[in-house]
Amino acid sequence: MYRHAIGYWDNPARRLLRIRYQLLGGLAFAIGIPLSLRMAFVPEILSNSNHQVTVFAAMIAHFMGYVLYRRLGTFPGVAAAGAILPTFALTYGLVFLIIFFFRLDYSRFQAGGSFLLSSLWYFGLAVVVSRLEPVRLAVVPGGDVTQVTSISGVAWRMLVSPGVHNERIQGVVADLRADLSGAWERFLADCALSGTPVYHVKQIMESLTGRVAIEHLSENTLGSLNPNQAYLTIKHGLDWLAAAVCLTLLSPAFLLVGLLIRLESNGPAVFRQQRVGYHGEVFTIYKFRTMRLESPGAANARERAMTADGDPRITRLGRYLRRTRIDELPQILNILRGEMSWIGPRPEALPLSVWYEEKLPFYRYRHVVRPGITGWAQVNQGHVAQVEDVNTKLQFDFYYIKNFSPWLDIVILLKTVKTIFGGFGAK
Template identity: 65%
Template sequence: MSLDSTVILQANLQTTILGTFLAHVAGFFAYRRIGNFPGVAAAGYIIPTFAITYGAVFLSIFFFRLDYSRFQAAASFLLCTLWYFGHGVAVRGIEPYRLAVVPGGDVEKLETIPGVNWLRVTSAKLKVHDISGVVADLRANLSQEWVRYITQSALSGIPVFHVKQVRESLTGRVEIEHLSENTLGSLSPNHAYIKIKQAIDWLTAAIALLGLLPFLAAVSVLIRLDSPGPVFFRQERIGYRGQPITVFKFRSMKVSDEEGHDRERAITKVGDARITRLGRYLRRSRIDELPQLLNILRGEMSWIGPRPEAVVLSRWYEEELPFYPYRHIVRPGITGWAQVNQGHVAAVDDVLGKLHYDFYYIKNFSPWLDVVIVLKTIQTIITGFGSK
């Protein structure tokens, strides 16, 4: 039996082949890029990544009313994800991630970071095999022997990483406690992407608001039935470039006339008695954040960015943490890198950790990191991580 040569010339098959090729290539590069971020190089992110690329390509084909084979498109997606699952298992089994650590300087705490086989090199004459790279504090006063060891490693094709670079990559945090050379320059976000992102935010927020109007109306009715008080909660917070903004949320707490310190009233505690029955669900699912679509349409917020804090809390943090205001260099977001990694925090010590996550986001400000945050946000909504 011979294959009919006219089959390959059919328009729907050609469209399907081209579409699956573009979706596969886009998914490959997207997965490679987002896989560079901490906590992402896991099998759980293969399906969402390729679902986005395949969905975008074939939604475009459907929009332009081009004929294609749904069976072949689905088969390509299935085979593609199975291949990457198998490849990931094989790579992790055959080539475990191992890093050799050169003693000296600020490398003592590296071994506390999980997910890596840390190999401490005890002698510059010792040759370590089957390693993914060498980590050293390149700013430390290393001996000539260790300098030669690092040089020889680089010449033999083994990547050499500065300890700060590795720590940031593995923890998703940028720790800055004092001003140093190029400190702020290294944290300058891509200003071209700021403009592009704002346009995308506005368009998607407008579409989402129109599509969600019936749902938002139903939630509003339920809030009025659940407890007395207004549907929306308004709070003045610090936004883009340090300007105060009024943030909108669905009310999830009881209306109270009790007196108290403004700072204490602005902090939501674990098991807070002020939270209503419906409010507990709204906060866990993040539905209470949806009215902030209005803030996005007003150009005050983004889908993704550092969480905007109440003015009273922001002023407090600025007094305790001199670098805190720098997080306002990008628009605040409904979700963000700190939220999906740390959850909601209020204590100053915890806020310092959140600030390190915010700096990582600013330093790596890109569409790839935003895709990662979207995927992790979906996971957060399902698990309820970090809600109070």
């Protein structure tokens, strides 16, 4: 079995890997430094009630940000450094929005300084930890484990014998459904007893790729894909409330975009299309029109539903609307009608959905949750249409359904913001 290296936790630098050192160090750095600077010029500042409220609020925001940051790190595709700034912006923003709502006075210097230093602390920590502790996983031979070593970003150690190994690792990967020898089975049991995590190869593949393999879905796999019904209901209510607020605030912008579309090319400002959504029901989706109108006989229904790279039908304004995802905003109406969510698998056009159902097993299962304006497949893969690419997209969709939670939705939201500014996956 594996033994922990002697003196591993005695190294001061290694202590940064402990949760309490990360959190306490972050609080001291982010809260203490701005407070000390203010006290250097105004020694009695801590007796000021406004500053006391700010310090307390910043501590809450920092703690919430740390918890959320660590929780988001359990999902693949989320670079630790890239998630820090939006995560702490979210928690600090929420806390100080509450203070603003109750009209409480606060120190802008302490609030702003704490936010910036919190982000700086965990960004630096992420860099140090990534160098101190690269992910190391050992692989037990036998069964279907060869494909896992092709995944980048992990230091793989192929085991040869089930003896004692002093090399430090974070876990052991094995095909637990394979016929392993008694020696290897005892080795895995010893690893688990010593505190070394043992992962099934399918489990680690899903965690590292963000996809669920769908070639051989078992009845147990399908059972684990049932979404949490309580969160499904809560999410639907929050979706509706957010959509109502956004529609009220964005109505003037909608009118302006619609006017610009009409001025650039003939045709309606809003594009309507039949798509397959929640529980396999067909509904009409709304988008800002980004293409020139074409005669119905120009191509068959399936070809018209596809968008190719550099599609000549896309207008100049339409290309900008697609890159920034502004063309999707009229789907707020679909959310208010209960047909869509802000986050979920993207609904496909009816002709494409029929085609995919013929080619891909279990395709209809993605309709078990409401389709979304953005989703896990969109932020990881982008826009695709061919069956081969849609098969991969379906694996992303199944991962989302299997891990259906507010935490994963937050990850998707953060990655969507990055996608909007980078234009990833737009056509």
